[in-house]
Amino acid sequence: MDKRISISQLEPDAYKSMFGLEKYLNNTNLEKSLKELIKIRASQINGCAYCIQIHTEEAMKHGETEQRIFALSAWKESPLFNDQERAVLQLTEKVTLIAEGGLPKECYDAALSTLGEQVLAQAIMQIVTINAWNRIAVATHMVHE
Template structure:
């Protein structure tokens, strides 16, 4: 697939704004592997091949296992994720498809069992940031493979 537009070159200010969001997420104190799980799961839902390729590579570099990466799309049926990770994956799905059911009070409380209010906001920012990146990549025609 041919890219439609190089968003970084055409509008560097928009790109820099996204990088600031990414920096916030990376400096939030959230576990780096957890952030990659969020990025992969949201990218699966959104169908973003570019981001899937990038973040599976990044997860592997952080020591994430192949099994956990492969099972992410069926995390509910797998015992390889912690209760905290499961809560975050459910939140990732709820926020990514927010118009389906929103974020229920039950889900909010489930996440809060593992994360404080500050961390909850950081999780929301991580989910929203990857959703923005997915939408940029898809709408500008970015495709896999990702090459650093």
């Protein structure tokens, strides 16, 4: 890949703002395992190799299994994910691909019933944030060392 700009070097205040979102997200009630599933799945959809590598490593540090990570791209066909995880993964896909039909009522209702209002709001913010990071990394050809 061709070398591209480094937003962190050119616009450090932008990164400080993104890290502010990360600080907020680190203190939410959303389970760590759900946070990492969101990050990995959105990154898969967005084709962000940089974030996939970072977040699969992070998930495994916190006890996620390789088997579940390998199955994540086919979660709908896998028995390895519970109802709450399925609702969050569906929400992740719909919000990540929001231009393809918005967030359907059934998806929203499933996430709301399994997470509650507060954690649903936190999950949406987690999805929005990883999508922003994916777009930065893909647009600038970031490579994880």
